[in-house]
Amino acid sequence: MSLLREKFQASFGLENIVGKSAKMQELFKLIHRIANSNSAVLINGESGTGKELIASALHNLSPRRNKNYVTINCATFPEGLLESEMFGHMKGSFTGAVCSKSGLFEVANGGSFFLDEIGEMPLSLQSKLLRVLENGTFRRVGGTTDIKVDVRIISATNMNITEAIAAGNFREDLYYRLNVVPITVPPLRERTSDIPLLLEHFLMRFSKKPRGISHEAMEIFMNYPWKGNVRELEHIVERIVLLSDREVITPEDMPDEILQNVRSLGNLPDINDETFDLEKLLEKIEKDYLMKALERSQGVKTEAAKILNLSFRSFRHRLQKYGLK
Ligand SMILES: Nc1ncnc2c1ncn2[C@@H]1O[C@H](COP(=O)(O)OP(=O)(O)OP(=O)(O)O)[C@@H](O)[C@H]1O
Ligand SMILES: [Mg+2]
Known part of the structure; x- marks a missing residue:
């Protein structure tokens, strides 16, 4: 085990268990105590x-x-x-x-x-x-x-x-x-702050060379529901490392099942998620739809407003709210 890895595990793990979320830190304390x-x-x-x-x-x-x-x-x-x-x-x-x-x-x-x-x-x-x-x-x-x-x-x-x-x-x-x-043990979707750390942990395990994760790819990993929890994440990283040589992992390197599941609104974050914030979530959904509509209308705003069934004024107001042009 490299020095870097030892340090990394000493700060965010116990034995081979990685986690820095409040829930996992509490769990480590409990394990030590008992x-x-x-x-x-x-x-x-x-x-x-x-x-x-x-x-x-x-x-x-x-x-x-x-x-x-x-x-x-x-x-x-x-x-x-x-x-x-x-x-x-x-x-x-x-x-x-x-x-x-x-x-x-x-x-x-x-x-x-x-x-x-x-x-x-x-x-x-x-x-x-x-x-x-x-x-x-x-x-x-x-x-x-x-x-x-x-x-x-x-x-x-x-x-x-x-x-x-x-x-x-x-x-x-x-x-x-x-x-x-x-x-x-809480499911992974209730401790999303562990996801970047787990990705890093498994990348180090499976990849011979250091690899990074693009912002977009991370966003997707963070919003995927992880029904199979850490085991599923582990297998996904193993597969990505095997099938792609790129130094920085982008959504293109990610399996379809992940991309598709993130896009659907059926996979909203769980209310128990420690980072759950309704205000932010609604803003994100609104922004996503504004962008989608603009994409479909090829940037024609009156058209995009129609797609969303909004008045042009209301549509423009929302664009301004998010700093979109
Ligand atoms: N916090 C973690 N840090 C690092 N690896 C983890 C962590 N949690 C799980 N894993 C890895 O994920 C895989 C699944 O973990 P494990 O077998 O302990 O799950 P389980 O809860 O026993 O699942 P099942 O109920 O299906 O038996 C293992 O390869 C394990 O090493
Ligand atoms: Mg088991």
Whole structure:
């Protein structure tokens, strides 16, 4: 890692997590504050917001950092397999169990266990997990003796667990045990001030040479809704770097899906955005339409006024307001 990059990350990040928005700075403080504790943490946030990064930062900053950090994705295993992966099994406990095997809870002993997509955990396993959280013990599949472990549980989900509880798919008592410290990761569209920094971060990662971003391109990146959050931004930068050699990235280098989504008015900034400002937004919309109309009328103002269904006086007044000729 270059010196520049180290400095850059020291000022605007934690571990590999980049962010300078007030929301991310608050999150970094929270991570620091709870890294030393053994309390269970539940990380909630949309897909691609960085939940896995946060979970590993929690482990790396904790006194458990020299012990194992074990992860499992609860959505990728069928029920029976998930149980034996997590808790281990005894020889002969099911077809194919030719020898006894320790589970991930034993591997994680002394360290941290990250349970990703916890909302997908089957009910039958939820009670077994609850027991580990309550007294640190469990039994292997087919086992008769209790095994005791000391593991910090970090879990993550992008679903609304409260709804899962109401639907009878998630145990309320387990939720409270997992959610001792809740962490909510805000979607990227609510922390747009992180976008330039993330672009810079990924440009440095993917590009062999330094690259800049034109003003117009930045404007588009800032106004795109980023439904896939940081993951989507990461992939877009990777693609742009791969397909274009230019030193300064302009809208021409940007994929159509981004250009098209920004242009449509259906993607106005979210009201939760920290930089939300109705006055400015309305001015921007007005100005955009004035310009569009002028473009269509090839600069003929009376024509442009007609397109917008405005009187000529009103149209001229608005042009003056924005310093347009
Ligand atoms: N703040 C950030 N700074 C740098 N990289 C980030 C940041 N947030 C996310 N990333 C990167 O974005 C990608 C997605 O992050 P991650 O896998 O942690 O998301 P997630 O919340 O677990 O998503 P999912 O719910 O889909 O599993 C990763 O490559 C990660 O390194
Ligand atoms: Mg994830």
